[in-house]
Amino acid sequence: MKKYLIAAGICLVALTTFAQSKQSGNELAGSIRNHGNKNQYLNEMNTRAMRDFVSRFSGVTNELWHKNNDCYVAVFFRDSIQYRVIYTNRGDLNYIMKYYEEKKLARDIRAQVKSVYYDYKIYIVQEIQSPDNPTVYIINLQGDTDWKKVKLCCGEMEVLEEYRKGK
Numbered sequence: 001m002k003k004y005l006i007a008a009g010i011c012l013v014a015l016t017t018f019a020q021s022k023q024s025g026n027e028l029a030g031s032i033r034n035h036g037n038k039n040q041y042l043n044e045m046n047t048r049a050m051r052d053f054v055s056r057f058s059g060v061t062n063e064l065w066h067k068n069n070d071c072y073v074a075v076f077f078r079d080s081i082q083y084r085v086i087y088t089n090r091g092d093l094n095y096i097m098k099y100y101e102e103k104k105l106a107r108d109i110r111a112q113v114k115s116v117y118y119d120y121k122i123y124i125v126q127e128i129q130s131p132d133n134p135t136v137y138i139i140n141l142q143g144d145t146d147w148k149k150v151k152l153c154c155g156e157m158e159v160l161e162e163y164r165k166g167k
Helices: 002-024 028-035 047-056 107-116
Strands: 064-067 071-078 081-088 093-100 121-130 133-142 146-153 156-164
Touching (some): 047 071, 047 093, 107 121
Antiparallel strands (some): 093 121
16 A cells, blocks of 8 residues: 555656646656756666666666665656656665556556546556556546546556646
């Protein structure tokens, strides 16, 4: 449960960053690069995390690493999908977050969401993969008069947030 709360909090921050970068006309990657510490070197990162990253994501060369008090984060793009790979201070994989548009969403997941919210457009999808937990999808839906944030896990859907559009 604690991991889901942390993931939901990070999701909210990430989606806010994504929305702000879309409004300003910049790509999300540009805003991430601006937040990085220019004096931070790769040898300051956890060796165990770096080894795991290289084995999981071989061929990725454009990643940006960030370190804070309780985790290491690698951010990169592959096939129009933004990845955020989060490691613990010990270098263990905590979870992987992917951000993408509707066309990259798996058909069965899309069909399940669209069967309930058929009048809504899927705006952005956040997929959270954790080694010990099932995959969680946070799907942002845009309707004519409102926005919804829906969580989909193990075939069960739940509305996390709802907003009315201004007139």
